[in-house]
Amino acid sequence: MHPALQGLLTIAIGVSACVGYFYLSNQFLDKILFPPRGPNAGRNINRANMVRPWLFLFPALVALGLYLAYPVVETLRLSLTDRVPGGGYEWVGLDNYAQMMGEPKFWEAMRNNMLWLIVVPALSTAFGLLVAQLTDRIRWGNIAKSLIFMPMAISFVGASVIWKLVYDTRPVEQDQIGMLNALYIFFGGTDPQTWLTIPFWNNFFLMIVLVWIQTGFAMVILSAALRGIPEETVEAAILDGASPFQIFFKIKVPQIKTTILVVWTTITIVVLKVFDIVFAMTNGQWETQVLANYMFDKLFRANDWGVGSASAMVIMLLVTPILVWNVRNARKEME
Known part of the structure; x- marks a missing residue:
């Protein structure tokens, strides 16, 4: 089947299944389990209304249990066991760690x-x-925001391919198609550099890709926060003779501090799970290894499920506190 038709068919089946589930579950609840008739009609209506939200939540809870809770428990089990040659697993405790x-x-x-x-x-x-601050002050700010947000629409692998071309290196006798080497030669460099193989600094060349992508996300959220600042506070600061820098750092930034922290922690969670960029550009070579790539190497290259699962648990333990803190801050801001 053509992939487009397969996608449309999947959507149609999924939507139909959802509509059918909610319709039939409500019919079962109202007409069979708690029928609104007889001497207990009022009590049955109340019971049905208490159960109904759980009917709507049930598919999501099943999906979360199947695709989130079960993998976490299974990964923890695998991290405490090791494969035996004849098949199966043996308990090794914390040896993998x-x-x-x-x-x-x-x-x-x-x-x-x-x-x-x-x-x-x-x-x-x-x-x-x-x-976010500068584009709100210019006439073509929306166009600038669209251009800066555009990398968010590109996959991490696609962005990695683009930046790998930016860092491309050709022999010295050939024209450099990599923009960074072309600039390096133009400004007096002699030999083109293989940027991604330079220890320590190559990590920063990889980070640029993620900064390029995530800046658009931060801009959108923070732009909305800046527009939510009461104009009265800014006008009062202007009347008091505050400079633009003072208005920005002493009036605006303190009022959106919670939003800045939410953006910061959200990007932090993305960073802890970063894999695609490193895998596509260096594959962890030249001292660029990260935890997710290390986990992939152990699981699917070394076939060491014990150590690979242990590294996955380390990533989860690092992400969880930040995620919990982020959710709490978001709830406080909503309240």
Whole structure:
């Protein structure tokens, strides 16, 4: 079947199944389980109204249990076991975690992830806030916002391919198609550089890709927050003789501090799970390994499900506190 037709058929079946489920479940609830007639009609109506929300939540709860809760429990089990040659698994306790922590590649991945956590959320949030502030002051600001947000529509792999061409290196006797090397040669460089193989600095070249993508996300959220600032506070600051920098840093930024923190933590969660960019551009070589790529290597290349699952649990443990804190802040802001 043609992929387009297959997609349309899947949508049609899915929508029909959802409509059918909600219709039949309500019919069962109102006409069979708690019929609104007889001496207990009022009580049955109340009972049906109490059960009805759970009918709507049931498919989502099943999906969450099947695709989220079960994989977490199974990954934890695999991280505490090891495959035996004849098939099956044997309990090894924390041996996989000890083996993982004894590998230099794991600590390289941890170090790089911490570096990503320091650089990417800070730059993405700062650039997003700067662009949000500046584009609100110019006539063609909406066009600028659209252009800056456009990378969000590109997959991480697609963005990696684009930036890999930017960093491309050709022999010195050939024209450089990579923009960075072309500029390097133009401004007096002698030999073109293989940017992605330079230890330590190559991590920053990879980070640029994610900053390029996430700046658009930060800009949209922070732009909405800036527009929600009461005009009275800004006007009062202007009347008091405050400069544009003072208005921005002492009036506007404090009022959207919660939104800035939510954007920061959301990008932090993305960074902790970063995989596509590293996999597509360096595959963890030249000291660019990150935790998600390390997990992939262990699971699908080394076929070491124990250590691979242990690294997956480490990623989950790092993400969970930030996720919980982010949700709490979002709820406080809504209240």
